[in-house]
Amino acid sequence: MNERLLSKLRQVTLRDIGHLFLFLAALLPSAIFKMRRPDLWLICESANEARDNGYWLFRFLCRERPQVDAVYAICRTSPDYAKVASLGQVVEYGSFRHWVYYLAAKVNLSSQKSGKPNAAVCYLLEVVLGVWKNRRVFLQHGVIMNDLPFLYREKAKFSLFCCSAPRELEWVRNRFGYPPEAVQMVGLCRFDALYGLVPDQKLVLILPTWRMYLQRQHGAAAQMSFLHSRYYACWEQLLHAEAFASLLQAHGKHAIFLMHRNMRAFEGIFTGCAPCIDIVRWEDVDVSALIRQAGTLVTDYSSIQMDFGYLERPLIYYQFDQEEFRRSHLAQGYFRYEEDGFGPVCKTAAEVLTALSEVFERGCQMEPAYRKRVEQFYTLRDTQNCERTYDAVVKLLENHGEDHQ
Secondary structure, three states, X not given: XXXXXXXXXXXXXXXXXXXXXXXHHHHHHHHHHHHHOOOEEEEEOOXXXXXXXXXXXXXXXXXXXXXXXXXXXXXXXXXXXXXXXOOOEEEEOOOHHHHHHHHHOOXXXXXXXXXXXXXXXXXXXXXXXXXXXXXXXXXXXXXXXXXXXXXXXXXXXXXXXXXXXXXXXXXXXXXXXOOHHHEEEOOOHHHHXXXXXXXXXXXXXXXXXXXXXXXXXXXXXXXXXXXXXXHHHHHHHHHOOHHHHHHHHHOOOEEEEEOOHXXXXXXXXXXXXXXXXXXXXXXXXXXXXXXXXXXXXXXXXXXXXXXXXXXXXXXXXEOOOHHHHHHHOOEOOOOOHHXXXXXXEEOOHHHHHHHHHHHHHOOOOOOHHHHHHHHHHOOXXXXXXXXXXXXXXXXXXXXXXXXXX
């Protein structure tokens, strides 16, 4: 037994074992179900969400391609459940029925690598052991800028890998180990919803990404570690800076600090901000709607920057931990912020406030130099992203049932 398999087996939980039995129990029913519905497209994102590329593709299929037998997997308790159920058929995420659909589906599509009834069991069967071969389409969560080994072919084995920009396409094809035909530039489905919008110039969205090294502890130890982290200190310094509140008030602006979904354990830590600054939990808002609404973005490394840049709206990078981020979170890719970014790179809260002041003085318009970078980066700028994705999946399925694994 190889070391890679042993490593994965050590991570198996009781819940995963339960799902292994669900998988075995679903084998026969799925074979029968497949005879009834041989062309099923199963779509999902995270268990509780329908806000990303999976949702927008499902919406497109239900409205524009109703001949496609599409089902969306989502938890019944999700705040997005009713929205998706009003469009078409849904299945309870992680249920026995989800397993039946997953095994019977002609193609499985997700914006998340872990978009499956049980990520651990599916990874074991599909990648480590390689005993279950199915067609899997990676719709992506955002435009790839960094080196992401967990998406390499040997660790993911997608049949179709969707990209949105020439440099991203080249990076994935050259670095991730997939054959060229498995990596296609079709665009992010959610980009179709970014057109014809009038931004709220008064809204400043502050959206930091997470750090994996902040998840190494649990309980009280995790709380204490987070409180002593540079991550907390720097965002706290910005949010509670009197100059920040004064700047917002002087220009009639309002800021929303959107906590990353992995901050659930630290919800009560960011408090006491000025009235013009709101602290909002990820699950309480539609992130894509906030992006479409906001006039200015402050982030560190979040892939949301690529949506905002696509809209040619001003954004500011607050990167107080560049070396630590590259060392402990994500390795450097082809995208270098100082040379390729869509806004100024700031290392301190004071620099962020200076950059924000300049944005406000320009009427919340993106500087021409950054606008030029956006134009050079994106060559697909239309409302055909869902259409191209659909066409790419159809082509995959028509390719005599062959997988690119």
